[in-house]
Amino acid sequence: MLGGRMMELLRQKIENEGIVLSNQVLKVDAFLNHQIDPVLMHEIGQEFARLFKHDGITKIITIESSGIAPAVMAGLALHVPVVFARKRQSLTLTENLLTASVYSFTKNVESTIAVSNTHLSENDCVLIIDDFLANGEAAKGLATIAKQAKAKVAGFGIVIEKSFQPGRKELVQMGYRVESLARIASLEEGKVTFVREVQS
Amino acid sequence: MLGGRMMELLRQKIENEGIVLSNQVLKVDAFLNHQIDPVLMHEIGQEFARLFKHDGITKIITIESSGIAPAVMAGLALHVPVVFARKRQSLTLTENLLTASVYSFTKNVESTIAVSNTHLSENDCVLIIDDFLANGEAAKGLATIAKQAKAKVAGFGIVIEKSFQPGRKELVQMGYRVESLARIASLEEGKVTFVREVQS
Numbered sequence: 001m002l003g004g005r006m007m008e009l010l011r012q013k014i015e016n017e018g019i020v021l022s023n024q025v026l027k028v029d030a031f032l033n034h035q036i037d038p039v040l041m042h043e044i045g046q047e048f049a050r051l052f053k054h055d056g057i058t059k060i061i062t063i064e065s066s067g068i069a070p071a072v073m074a075g076l077a078l079h080v081p082v083v084f085a086r087k088r089q090s091l092t093l094t095e096n097l098l099t100a101s102v103y104s105f106t107k108n109v110e111s112t113i114a115v116s117n118t119h120l121s122e123n124d125c126v127l128i129i130d131d132f133l134a135n136g137e138a139a140k141g142l143a144t145i146a147k148q149a150k151a152k153v154a155g156f157g158i159v160i161e162k163s164f165q166p167g168r169k170e171l172v173q174m175g176y177r178v179e180s181l182a183r184i185a186s187l188e189e190g191k192v193t194f195v196r197e198v199q200s
Numbered sequence: 201m202l203g204g205r206m207m208e209l210l211r212q213k214i215e216n217e218g219i220v221l222s223n224q225v226l227k228v229d230a231f232l233n234h235q236i237d238p239v240l241m242h243e244i245g246q247e248f249a250r251l252f253k254h255d256g257i258t259k260i261i262t263i264e265s266s267g268i269a270p271a272v273m274a275g276l277a278l279h280v281p282v283v284f285a286r287k288r289q290s291l292t293l294t295e296n297l298l299t300a301s302v303y304s305f306t307k308n309v310e311s312t313i314a315v316s317n318t319h320l321s322e323n324d325c326v327l328i329i330d331d332f333l334a335n336g337e338a339a340k341g342l343a344t345i346a347k348q349a350k351a352k353v354a355g356f357g358i359v360i361e362k363s364f365q366p367g368r369k370e371l372v373q374m375g376y377r378v379e380s381l382a383r384i385a386s387l388e389e390g391k392v393t394f395v396r397e398v399q400s
C-alpha cells in the first residue's frame with residue numbers, strides 16, 4: 001500500500017473509531033492503545049520502513065506499551081531489533097541502565113524510563129517510534145537515552161501527532177526529523193481536524 | 201517455516217541468548233522481554249495461527265508489555281484484533297472494566313489487570329497469548345476476564361513455559377488447551393534443560 005493511501009486509511013480509522021474526550025485528549029483504544037488492529041499496524045510498520053529505508057537504521061527504540069505494536073512491525077519491515085524502554089524497573093532488568101525522566105501530562109506523574117545499555121551502543125543508528133506525539137516528553141526521553149549510548153538518532157516515526165501541542169516543534173528545533181502518519185490540527189468542538197496537506 | 205523448525209530456532213535463541221539468573225528465573229531480554237526480535241516474533245505468530253486456525257478465533261487477548269509483540273504477530277496471521285490487558289488504570293480507560301487480580305511472583309506484588317468491556321463480548325472466541333507461563337497467575341487472570349465477558353476461551357499460546365512451575369498443570373486441570381512453543385524442564389546448575397519431546 002502506498003504511503004498516501006495508508007495515511008488516508010489511518011485518518012479514516014481515527015475519524016470513525018477515535019473518541020474525542022476533550023480538546024486535548026483523543027482516545028484511540030479501538031485500534032492502537034488498548035485494542036490493536038494488527039493489519040493496520042503492519043501497514044504502519046511498512047510505511048515507517050519506507051520513510052527511513054535509506055537511513056542505515058540498526059535499531060528501533062520505543063516505549064511500553066502502546067509503542068510496541070507499531071515499532072515491532074517497523075522492525076519486521078526493516079529487519080532490525082526493537083528495544084522498548086520500560087517505565088519502571090523490573091527485577092530481571094538490573095544491569096547498567098540508560099535512564100531519562102519523563103513527565104506524563106495525561107497521567108500527571110513523573111516517571112523514569114530505562115533501557116539496558118546492553119542493547120544500545122555508539123554503533124547504533126536508531127529510529128524512535130511512538131504511538132502519540134503531544135508534548136514530546138516521551139520522545140525527548142527516548143532521544144536522551146539514545147544520546148547517553150552515543151547512538152545516532154535518524155529520526156522519529158509517530159503514528160498520531162497532536163500538532164497543536166508543542167512536541168513536534170520542539171523536536172524539529174532540536175534538529176530531529178519527525179515523520180508523523182496522522183497530524184491532528186485540533187480536537188475542538190468534539191471533532192478531529194487534520195492538518196491540511198497536499199494530497200499525495 | 202514448519203512448526204518443528206520454528207520451535208528449534210526458539211530453543212536455540214533461548215540457549216544462546218537467554219541468561220539463567222536463578223533456578224526459577226530465565227532472562228530473555230535479548231529477544232523477548234526488553235529487546236524484541238521482530239522476525240522471530242513473526243514466526244511465532246504464524247505458529248500460533250497454525251495451531252489455532254480451526255478454532256474460530258475472533259480475538260486475541262494478552263497482557264502488557266511483553267505479550268504484545270507475539271500477540272500482535274499472531275493477530276496479523278489470523279486477521280483478528282488483539283486486546284492487551286492493562287496492569288494499571290489509565291486516564292483514558294475509564295469505562296466499564298473487566299478486571300482480575302494477579303499476583304506476580306517475580307515482582308512480589310499483587311496488581312489488577314483490566315480490559316474494557318467494549319472490546320470483549322460473549323460472541324468472542326479468544327486465544328490468550330503470553331510471553332511466559334510460570335505460576336499461571338497472569339494466564340488465569342486473563343481467563344477470568346474472558347469469563348466475565350462470557351467469551352469462549354479456545355486456549356493459551358505461550359512462548360516460553362517453565363514446566364517445572366505449576367501454571368501449565370493448573371490450566372490443563374481447569375480444562376484449557378495450552379500450546380507452549382518452548383518448554384523448560386529445569387534451570388538448575390545455571391543451565392536450560394528443555395522438556396524432552398518426540399522430534400517433529
